[in-house]
Amino acid sequence: MEHLITLKEWSPEKIRVVLDLAKDVKANPDKYGSAMARKTLLMIFEKPSLRTRLSFESGMTQMGGHAIYYHTGNSPMGSGKETISDSVKAASRFVDVIMARLFKHGDLLEMAEYATVPVINALTDDSHPCQILADLQAIEEKKGVLAGLKLAYLGDGFNNVTHSLMFGGTKMGMHVSVGSPAGEEYSPRADVVADCAAFASASGGSVAVSADPVEAIKDADVVYTDSWMSYHIPKDQEQARIAKFMPYQVSAELMAHAKPDAIFMNCLPAIRGCEQTAEVIDGPQSIVFDEAENRLHAQKAVVLNLCNA
Numbered sequence: 071m072e073h074l075i076t077l078k079e080w081s082p083e084k085i086r087v088v089l090d091l092a093k094d095v096k097a098n099p100d101k102y103g104s105a106m107a108r109k110t111l112l113m114i115f116e117k118p119s120l121r122t123r124l125s126f127e128s129g130m131t132q133m134g135g136h137a138i139y140y141h142t143g144n145s146p147m148g149s150g151k152e153t154i155s156d157s158v159k160a161a162s163r164f165v166d167v168i169m170a171r172l173f174k175h176g177d178l179l180e181m182a183e184y185a186t187v188p189v190i191n192a193l194t195d196d197s198h199p200c201q202i203l204a205d206l207q208a209i210e211e212k213k214g215v216l217a218g219l220k221l222a223y224l225g226d227g228f229n230n231v232t233h234s235l236m237f238g239g240t241k242m243g244m245h246v247s248v249g250s251p252a253g254e255e256y257s258p259r260a261d262v263v264a265d266c267a268a269f270a271s272a273s274g275g276s277v278a279v280s281a282d283p284v285e286a287i288k289d290a291d292v293v294y295t296d297s298w299m300s301y302h303i304p305k306d307q308e309q310a311r312i313a314k315f316m317p318y319q320v321s322a323e324l325m326a327h328a329k330p331d332a333i334f335m336n337c338l339p340a341i342r343g344c345e346q347t348a349e350v351i352d353g354p355q356s357i358v359f360d361e362a363e364n365r366l367h368a369q370k371a372v373v374l375n376l377c378n379a
């Protein structure tokens with residue numbers, strides 16, 4: 071039995087199989103209209119969500135199955151009355167696949183250890199692999215390839231989306247360039263950079279981290295940013311973070327250093343005037359809603375693949 075915990079554990083071949091399946095799911099949704107008939111997805115949420123919840127739930131409906139939204143605030147696990155292991159061992163007797171959006175990555179690892187059905191990471195403080203599968207699908211749709219493209223990420227480097235993009239991009243032969251403030255609370259984790267350097271040397275890609283936003287974005291094919299105030303960041307850090315990240319705001323001026331046909335991406339939710347200007351996210355280079363749509367197709371592919379359906 072396989073899980074989707076992070077893209078670090080998934081081989082490039084596995085990512086390719088799922089991306090190809092996602093493409094077919096998008097082109098031929100009816101072909102999969104009963105692929106999950108009488109199957110149930112349990113969706114465990116500790117954090118808020120729009121896209122992840124709606125795309126997983128709609129995806130199960132479209133494949134003839136069912137999804138249960140379960141907020142940990144109403145659970146024995148969330149109230150400390152039951153361990154994670156007992157909860158997922160019991161849940162595994164009722165459902166066919168579990169996805170979870172949690173704070174601590176270690177809690178997701180514990181779920182995967184004790185579940186007897188596949189477990190999918192729907193975002194932890196450390197990683198967001200479902201997002202990146204949808205992103206890779208969107209990049210390939212727009213650019214025709216992944217390998218050889220320069221993907222520049224600007225902003226919060228010590229971030230779940232950043233780390234997952236680095237894994238996914240380097241596994242697929244991309245040149246991943248992160249522009250983020252110096253300091254370990256703002257730049258990508260050193261172990262992730264080291265892992266990605268190894269993935270890149272195997273795939274023909276590369277990974278680079280720079281505190282210079284112009285150097286990071288220069289000649290990029292894809293420009294990506296994410297919230298400066300992730301769900302787990304305390305509100306009282308907002309002003310300090312805005313000041314720190316403002317030089318990395320994706321503005322039209324900064325975009326001008328990327329290739330003229332570069333696409334702009336943000337996993338959303340987005341704040342205009344923070345991680346990017348309104349002009350960029352609402353402008354012609356932005357593909358953020360095509361990107362969001364692919365959450366549906368990519369996650370249907372993940373569920374089908376892990377459930378052998």
Ligand code: CP
Pocket residue numbers: 118119120121122123193201337338339
């Ligand atoms: N991109 C993303 O995961 O969005 P939600 O937080 O709305 O699910």
Ligand code: NVA
Pocket residue numbers: 193198229230231296297299300301302337338339
């Ligand atoms: N980095 C963001 C992603 C939101 C989808 C967060 O963790 O809130």
